[in-house]
Amino acid sequence: MTLTIAVLLPFLGAAGVAWGSRLGRSTAILLALLVVLMPAILVLSLLDPLVAGETRVESFAWLPAAGLNIAFRLDGLGLLFAGLILGIGALVILYARYYLSERDNLGRLYAYLLLFMGAMLGVVLSENLIQMLVFWELTSLSSFLLIGYWRHREDARTGARMALAVTGAGGLALLGGVLLLGRMTGSYDLSVILASGDLIRAHPLYAPTLLLILLGIFTKSAQFPFHFWLPHAMAAPTPVSSYLHSATMVKAGVFLLARLFPALAGTWEWNYLVVSFGMLTLLTGAVIALFQHDLKGLLAYSTISHLGLITVLFGIGTPLAAVAGIFHIINHATFKAGLFMAAGIIDHETGTRDMRRINGLWKSMPYTGTLAMVAASAMAGVPLFNGFLSKEMFFGEAAGVTDAMALGWLLPIAATLAGAFAVAYSLRFVHDVFFNGEPVDLPKHPHEPPRWMLVPVEVLVVICLLVGMLPALTVEPILHLAVSAVLQGPPPEHDLAIWHGFSPAVLMSILAMGGGVFIYSLRHPIFDWWDSHGGRVDFRRGYERLLQLVLTLARGVTAWLDQGSLPRLLRFFVIVALILGLGGWLGSGSPIVGSVGLMTLDAISLITGLAMAVAAIATLIWHRQRYLALVLVGAVGLMVALVFVEFSAPDLALTQLSVEVVTVILLLLALYFLPQTSRAETRSPRLWGDALIAVLAGLGMSIFTWAILTRPYESIAGFFLENSVPGGGGRNVVNVILVDFRGFDTLGEITVLGLAGLAIFAMLEKLRLSGQMAAGPGMPWHWDRHPIIVSALVRLLLPLALLVAIFILLRGHNLPGGGFIAGLITAIALIMQYLANGIAWTHDRLPVDMHPVIGAGLLLATVTGLVSFLFGYPFLTTTFGHFAWPLVGEFELASAMVFDIGVWLVVVGSTLLILIHLGLMYDASHDDPSVAGSGPLSAAGASGPRTDVAPLAESGPKSATGQSALGSSI
């Protein structure tokens, strides 16, 4: 459990910090650091067995049949990355506290950072690859939030979207690759996949798998030609860049390269693909970096270049290259995080990031300058700093490739050239910013930043120095562990010394140093040339063109299907359904009528049926007179309830009856705000066409029903009927199915119901509509809104109605009834109070806020389900027992009843929420006292006879049909 908890903690912590940040910035930072500390302690507690060479795997079955388990793994590589993620994460959290201005919401940034941290931990600690992919996508999503943190800024939004699109697309490719891997090895568990390298490499699907996985890796790690998203992601606040582009986001790609190294590496496809893309990235990144005038832009392209370097190392594929790759991951993370933070400090202090304006800061910020210089030296690969060691190893490996690969001689040249540019841009970072004359027109007067803002940089710089000078003492143990995990075996002999004697690598280093200084000395002519000629190659354009193409295509398809007209869309839908149904039937070749005999028709059924048919057709005929049509629809609904009564479905009949009442009330209230009649539609061909479609649809449904009813019947009903009493403890099988056998479905249903209620609440909020000012032309609403006899009677009825509801609720397990029906009855009983007594009177006596009721219902139902976990049973297992009370006698109690009470609460809450707010909307819409009290759910009581009726606010024709009935019925 330890690892699982460590990964999940940041996710929980994110919510906690978001909430806690309202208590102040100090609380937010303390909470956030605590959230980082806890997983760190958990991971460290597992250190001992790890050092002994043991890989820890925690696995929980989730969908074992599909190869999906919740599985976490801790080995050297995971440990190294977890350390980077948590360590640099903590420093970034500290730094961000001072970087963000008071206007920015620190809690939101911390919440996003922690989300991202959790996702990264999930990526590096996952054993199951599918699960790793989930976290992988979560890093894309949370980095989207982080990059777009300043959401009011256009460039932030564009950058965030671009990063999401590119890495998200790569994630899809990666999913394909992982699925193929799973197919080859029969498992998604890393332990299996890492051990099946030979099988995978020999498999015919190896090449497509490799391509797909590399696509995922290259997009994430900003490799050429997908690198363009990274510079645009610089729109993020600098702490975010410092985190995402040093230790985490982009490192997820190279992490996966290292992780799958034993499974995929060792073929010529791997070598050539990975090395060539890495080399291109290394070179282009280094060259473009030099020409960036933006401080962060320089660091961004430098990051791209260093990622290319790491990629090349893994592409070379020798064990020593893997050592160098891992080593450089550590070094790059430390110096680049430090440099980003230094850049942030400079930006913070000067108000700009343009290196053409920031000059000569050494006088005002010598201490920051010293720190930046150390980190920049590490980036350039100067001896005694950590970057030198891994770069020297890289040069050595690159030189070694000359004979091993065709065209291998290209690599040392490219490496030296990139090294020279790295020296040049590092020089520029230091020289341009801290020396090079006087500052030009800075928005702020620079001085050293707050003390604590420098602490994270100091920590990182000290690491750069310690690793650079005493590598064997500092970094060797963790490197050893990580490399053993990457190679799935003992690491090769390597010596982390500063001086190995004269070798090609030393020569390349010297060349790079000299070349770098030379290039920088020529900077003025080169910059001029670049600004006028080069620098226009932006892969962003290709991306945007592609995006535009996809959008145009999608819009075309949508516009073709949905022409912005509901009737047209529905016509299309019905016609397609008809064609499919007809085609299916013609294709099957079976007769319409089956073999089963028919029931005889009795007179009562015939009359009911006729009444329903007449009501339905009458609805159709008078549908333009809306009030009448509504009454007729209500009549149809009642007949439907009768059908349920006839055919042995008492529960359905009760539900239908009560839903019908609520629906009609609801539609009546809504109708008050709508025109009372529908316009006549004049285009008769369309009307006839619609009629034809409708008749065909009806005919189709009739034939379909007929075909089903005349065929023999098989059902799984036997199981429910047999197990209802012994298993569910209830005799009403329908109710037992709802609250027990299929309780999970019901939980979903009431969630939907609650959501519908909440959504309606959100829609009605701030909605203002004026309703009917009069019951009809020349017919004012009746002056007495709440006739005394009705209100007195309804008040009397309330306890009785509630009693009936509770009775129905409690007996539901054994006799027709249950939470749904009881909820509707309760709602009707309460709504009647509103109708008869007005909102003001009722609100004084009833709680208005229905949200807690819905929440309590959902909570009760869910908790009832969760309790069964405590007893070791699956979710929503129920139990029941028999109890005896004096006077009452013996009775039965089932835990499912508690669930049913939850259902009841949700139904009551949602129904009342909807209806009450419709009524409240009336009051909100009529602040004018001269019209208040003229509506159906008016707050004002009897306010005396009214003679002043405002003119009709409605447009369109009016009809008096039934308006007086509407007024008096409500």
Added chain:
Amino acid sequence: MEALLSLLIGILTATGVYLMLRAQTFPVVLGLTLLSYAVNLFLFAAGRLVVGQPPIITAGQAGYTDPLPQALVLTAIVIGFAMTAFVIMLALKARAELGTDDVDGGEY
């Protein structure tokens, strides 16, 4: 009996579809309501028509009708109510925002 119910489901479907194809919101809501009656009856009928055998375990009762379609339809009725409520509120919202109760936001 089967023929009668088939016919009724057909009539409800036809009236429902016709109203659903109208250009103004309120008839569309009524059409949806009629169509959900038809669908509920259809689902219910898929469990076949049985008279006098409610699925409530009682000593001495000869048989029981299928409880499963009933359970499905029961929740369908309630969810149908939620849907109707949601759609009619959308209609009100559209009227407030667009000033019309035409389903396509214009008059034609």
